[in-house]
Amino acid sequence: MNLALVTSRDTDQAVRVASPLAVRGMTVSYGQTPAIFSVDMTVRAGAMTAVVGPNGAGKSTLLKAALGVIAPLAGSVTVFGQPMAAMRDRIAYVPQRTSVDWDFPVRVIDVVMMGMYRKLGLLGRVRGQHKALAQDCLDRVGMADFAHRQIGQLSGGQQQRVFLARALAQEADIYVLDEPFAGVDAATEKAIIAVLQGLRDAGKTVLAVHHDLATVPDYFDDVVLLNTQVVAAGPVAEAFTEANLQAAYGGRLTTARVDPESVAG
Amino acid sequence: MGAEFVALSLPPILIGVLVAVACALPGNFLLLRGQALIGDAISHVVLPGIVVAFLLTGLVATGPMLLGAAGAAVIAVVAIEAVRRLGKIEAGAAMGVIFTAMFAGGVLLLEQSDTSSVHLDVEHALYGNLESLIWLDATGWGSLLDPVALAGLPVELPRMALALLVIAVFVGLFWRPLALSTFDEGFARGLGIRTAPLGLALVIMSAIAAVAAFDAVGSIIVIAMFICPPAAARMMTNRLGHQVAWSVVFAVLAAVSGYVLAGYGPLWIGAQASVSAAGMIATVSGIILGLAAVAGPHRTRNG
Numbered sequence: 001m002n003l004a005l006v007t008s009r010d011t012d013q014a015v016r017v018a019s020p021l022a023v024r025g026m027t028v029s030y031g032q033t034p035a036i037f038s039v040d041m042t043v044r045a046g047a048m049t050a051v052v053g054p055n056g057a058g059k060s061t062l063l064k065a066a067l068g069v070i071a072p073l074a075g076s077v078t079v080f081g082q083p084m085a086a087m088r089d090r091i092a093y094v095p096q097r098t099s100v101d102w103d104f105p106v107r108v109i110d111v112v113m114m115g116m117y118r119k120l121g122l123l124g125r126v127r128g129q130h131k132a133l134a135q136d137c138l139d140r141v142g143m144a145d146f147a148h149r150q151i152g153q154l155s156g157g158q159q160q161r162v163f164l165a166r167a168l169a170q171e172a173d174i175y176v177l178d179e180p181f182a183g184v185d186a187a188t189e190k191a192i193i194a195v196l197q198g199l200r201d202a203g204k205t206v207l208a209v210h211h212d213l214a215t216v217p218d219y220f221d222d223v224v225l226l227n228t229q230v231v232a233a234g235p236v237a238e239a240f241t242e243a244n245l246q247a248a249y250g251g252r253l254t255t256a257r258v259d260p261e262s263v264a265g
Numbered sequence: 266m267g268a269e270f271v272a273l274s275l276p277p278i279l280i281g282v283l284v285a286v287a288c289a290l291p292g293n294f295l296l297l298r299g300q301a302l303i304g305d306a307i308s309h310v311v312l313p314g315i316v317v318a319f320l321l322t323g324l325v326a327t328g329p330m331l332l333g334a335a336g337a338a339v340i341a342v343v344a345i346e347a348v349r350r351l352g353k354i355e356a357g358a359a360m361g362v363i364f365t366a367m368f369a370g371g372v373l374l375l376e377q378s379d380t381s382s383v384h385l386d387v388e389h390a391l392y393g394n395l396e397s398l399i400w401l402d403a404t405g406w407g408s409l410l411d412p413v414a415l416a417g418l419p420v421e422l423p424r425m426a427l428a429l430l431v432i433a434v435f436v437g438l439f440w441r442p443l444a445l446s447t448f449d450e451g452f453a454r455g456l457g458i459r460t461a462p463l464g465l466a467l468v469i470m471s472a473i474a475a476v477a478a479f480d481a482v483g484s485i486i487v488i489a490m491f492i493c494p495p496a497a498a499r500m501m502t503n504r505l506g507h508q509v510a511w512s513v514v515f516a517v518l519a520a521v522s523g524y525v526l527a528g529y530g531p532l533w534i535g536a537q538a539s540v541s542a543a544g545m546i547a548t549v550s551g552i553i554l555g556l557a558a559v560a561g562p563h564r565t566r567n568g
Contacts, residue, residue: 064451067454067455068454068455068457069455085457088455088456088457091455093451093452093456095449095451095452095455099449099451100449101297101448104297104447104448104505105297105499105502105503105504105505105507105508106444106503106504106505107503107504110504111448114444114445114448114449114452117441117442117445117456117458118456118457120441122438122439122440122441122442123438150503150563152503166452
């Protein structure tokens with residue numbers, strides 16, 4: 001029995017070392033009931049993974065707990081087998097757009113520069129190379145002409161692109177996005193997915209909370225179906241099935257936007 | 266404008282300027298975090314701290330009073346955080362509960378204890394006594410270079426200068442994480458910035474400003490300077506660095522012109538006595554805020 005335990009632990013260690021983001025036993029509670037309960041998630045390197053589930057399923061909570069943005073009751077996170085604290089430079093995070101005050105007195109370029117905080121440190125001088133990188137990141141999301149605008153003057157889609165540019169400026173290996181397509185225009189959605197697919201093609205890993213079931217098979221390689229606990233996880237072709245979706249949404253699927261044609265199985 | 270100015274007006278003006286800037290600097294971040302009331306809270310809760318310090322020591326001395334005020338500020342900050350987190354209510358409500366309760370407790374303590382024989386009253390806590398901070402050793406501008414005369418400066422001046430230095434160094438050193446965590450706390454935490462200790466440090470800096478200032482100028486100026494210059498500055502620019510610079514300009518302007526107006530303004534309009542400098546400085550800062558709200562270039566939201 002001991003032997004079996006050791007073996008399974010060693011196997012999991014190997015799995016964790018290969019995974020850009022491995023979550024084990026993650027439990028978070030905001031009050032009496034848990035928001036997520038004992039969640040295991042192993043993100044595949046070089047893939048685009050969607051976290052999908054009904055409202056209140058704990059999707060954002062899972063991302064925040066995985067990144068240490070909120071403190072979990074229990075659970076552990078590893079990045080390529082290492083503790084998160086030692087691997088922060090390799091992770092970029094795009095929070096929900098609605099989580100910040102867009103009247104804050106900063107310009108677009110200042111927001112993108114925030115992505116270089118770990119490179120610049122407390123007092124490191126902003127040099128030409130940093131400014132060039134920030135401008136390049138804006139260019140990649142099609143916002144190069146907006147560098148000196150105040151952020152409050154942007155539309156929702158433009159704000160989301162600026163957040164993505166800030167994540168690009170982190171020059172990370174893993175990109176974690178919370179509802180990147182929520183409330184954005186079609187052009188922005190196309191621009192963002194193109195950037196994310198470009199990252200994936202360059203060997204980076206993308207993990208995003210996604211609310212539009214119809215586009216999951218088009219946009220993503222893997223899927224995690226979440227409803228407080230993990231209902232199913234794996235490649236879209238295997239995990240994104242009618243049965244699993246019904247289990248995750250618990251009969252509420254009719255209210256979710258789903259295109260039957262796009263559901264595998 | 267010679268010896269008399271240096272002896273009677275220069276020290277209070279300088280102290281007023283130091284207080285104004287020391288409060289306005291952290292006030293910028295408190296305002297953007299929706300915590301502007303914390304300055305109000307801290308400057309009220311120092312009252313029970315002073316009274317308790319007096320009851321314990323029987324002295325109206327600066328040292329014990331500062332300790333008492335600082336202790337009360339720390340208790341208030343911890344209590345506000347506790348109410349906010351345990352009660353899961355917004356910060357403003359938690360502050361309102363704690364600072365009114367502690368201030369009321371201070372007033373009761375003051376009334377019940379035998380403090381009638383000493384100069385310790387609610388008016389003093391509110392308005393301070395800026396005009397009394399004079400420099401009797403000064404004989405003219407030359408006294409600024411005379412070590413013997415400088416030793417006779419009101420103790421509030423070096424104390425306030427030290428407080429401002431500490432606050433300015435803190436804001437300068439932690440500018441980036443402060444700006445980041447104020448704008449986007451989730452992202453800041455994702456970068457590994459420890460936002461909770463940083464936020465607490467900002468509140469402690471505000472407490473240093475409030476506690477160092479209350480004895481000299483009372484809580485009215487402190488409350489006004491935490492809010493009015495940063496709020497006016499916000500309407501002048503859409504960049505954080507520029508906002509902080511504007512707030513310093515407004516704070517200095519309010520302190521200097523408020524002092525001069527309080528001292529000479531009534532005479533200009535034919536009245537005999539001057540008015541409270543602390544009250545006038547706070548009023549001028551409010552007028553600046555009003556002007557910025559009417560004519561500031563960035564006074565509307567989203568654009």
